[in-house]
Amino acid sequence: MTTTADTSRASTDSMLERAWAALEGVPDPEIPVVSIRELGILRDVRRAADGVLEVVITPTYSGCPAMAQIAEDIAHALEITGLGPCRIETTLAPAWTTDWITADAREKLRAYGIAPPTGQCGDDAATDAGQNTVTEKALRFVPPAALVPPACPHCGSAHTERLSQFGSTACKALYRCLDCREPFDYFKPY
Ligand SMILES: [Zn+2]
Structure with a gap:
């Protein structure tokens, strides 16, 4: 991947927009009715200096066995959207909290x-x-x-x-x- 002068702010924005949209469809492996975005696991999507997409995730529990699956699903979702390969960064601070679960997701959980x-x-x-x-x-x-x-x-x-x-x-x-x-x-x- 080459970073050229035409890699404008606008193209980065649209890339990130497409990435967010693609990741919106990544479900939680344990509770497939809610997405990792709705659970607050997906923290950020950004473009690194070398042009590669970086996806920041915070595990619900440290050592949560679902995290490997989530990382794989993220990579796959971006790959099929033509945005891969990506880097996945796991951040533990601030620690994940159930407070990050969206109101929509709470309703989906209940249903x-x-x-x-x-x-x-x-x-x-x-x-x-x-x-x-x-x-x-x-x-x-x-x-x-x-x-x-x-x-x-x-x-x-x-x-x-x-x-x-x-x-x-x-x-x-x-x-x-x-x-x-x-x-x-x-x-x-x-
Ligand atoms: Zn009852």
Whole structure:
């Protein structure tokens, strides 16, 4: 790839626009109804000095096994749009938080049967006496907050109970609705 004088600001802008549009279609590998942009994993798309696209992502959890898949999906999406190859930069600061999940994505999660995170960064793990959650939370200094039980994504009832600290993935806890009796995943505030 050569960077020439005609690589104007405008062409960079349109390139970035196309890249954002292409990446808009990259779903989260674990929750395919929401995109990595909607989850706040996709942080930035920029053009490096050498003309190569750089995509900045922040993992939801450090060591989240989905990140390798996400990087592959990003590379593929840009490749088929004719924008590849790209570089993928992983940034850990600021740390990802469920606060970055868009309002649209929260609705999509609920429709998918996953209760979206409530409140802000409630550390319910710390209140889980007897369960080993040290590895997950040791690096975060979030004060334990009052745990707001999530509403059932199926019937909307606030009458729910937690069955397990971990649901289908480490990012989620398993709950059950005491009214409609359906179990559901809760995307833990983080
Ligand atoms: Zn219910």
